[in-house]
Amino acid sequence: MSPIIQRLTRHHASAYRALMLEAYRLHADAFTSTVSERETLPMGWWERRLDSGPDPDEVVFAAVEGEKLLGVAGLSVQRRSKARHKSTLFGMYVPLAHRGRGIGEQLVRAVLAYAQAQPQLLLVQLTVTEGNSGAQGLYARLGFKTFGVEPLAVAVGQGFVAKVHMWHALSKADAPR
Numbered sequence: 001m002s003p004i005i006q007r008l009t010r011h012h013a014s015a016y017r018a019l020m021l022e023a024y025r026l027h028a029d030a031f032t033s034t035v036s037e038r039e040t041l042p043m044g045w046w047e048r049r050l051d052s053g054p055d056p057d058e059v060v061f062a063a064v065e066g067e068k069l070l071g072v073a074g075l076s077v078q079r080r081s082k083a084r085h086k087s088t089l090f091g092m093y094v095p096l097a098h099r100g101r102g103i104g105e106q107l108v109r110a111v112l113a114y115a116q117a118q119p120q121l122l123l124v125q126l127t128v129t130e131g132n133s134g135a136q137g138l139y140a141r142l143g144f145k146t147f148g149v150e151p152l153a154v155a156v157g158q159g160f161v162a163k164v165h166m167w168h169a170l171s172k173a174d175a176p177r
């Protein structure tokens with residue numbers, strides 16, 4: 001049975017929380033959030049992130065098999081009037097046991113399709129830790145272009161990692177050129 005890609009709702013908050021805490025724990029290099037920062041947040045914080053109102057600040061897509069989440073990726077949109085054409089892909093994670101099956105690709109495609117359908121959005125940005133060639137290669141294959149590398153972006157352990165910044169233009173017929 002192949003997983004279905006769907007947008008998560010408050011109902012999934014507990015499973016989503018568990019998956020993201022696993023991601024922060026196992027991949028401290030890849031995520032800016034830490035387990036200790038996030039595990040103390042109330043369940044309402046996770047529920048709000050998944051709130052399915054008509055014009056949400058954030059949406060999360062997941063590969064779902066029965067009750068299990070096999071991978072997740074989110075999109076946050078900017079609200080300020082001068083930046084509301086921009087959005088950011090965040091929190092992309094597929095547990096080791098489910099990697100290499102195309103789930104990551106399907107999740108990025110779902111995020112891009114959602115962004116494409118939002119009339120005000122012209123682009124999706126993301127950051128990926130320098131050296132995370134698997135994730136960076138996946139994003140590049142799906143059309144993301146690198147526009148810079150941020151040195152000393154995130155403190156990890158005793159050192160720092162750099163972040164590669166990437167973006168993907170959305171094709172809008174009436175977009176300014």
Ligand SMILES: CC(C)(COP(=O)(O)OP(=O)(O)OC[C@H]1O[C@@H](n2cnc3c(N)ncnc32)[C@H](O)[C@@H]1OP(=O)(O)O)[C@@H](O)C(=O)NCCC(=O)NCCS
Pocket residue numbers: 027030071092093094095098099100101102103104105106127128129132134135137138141
């Ligand atoms: C990055 C990540 C999300 C990718 O997830 P994934 O589900 O393995 O991604 P995909 O399966 O779509 O693609 C991964 C590779 O598997 C290959 N693949 C896809 N479908 C496949 C299939 N059916 N059979 C074999 N290989 C397949 C892809 O070609 C791809 O190869 P590439 O890395 O050489 O491009 C996952 O590795 C992960 O969660 N890593 C840890 C956290 C992380 O780094 N997150 C990103 C933060 S920016």
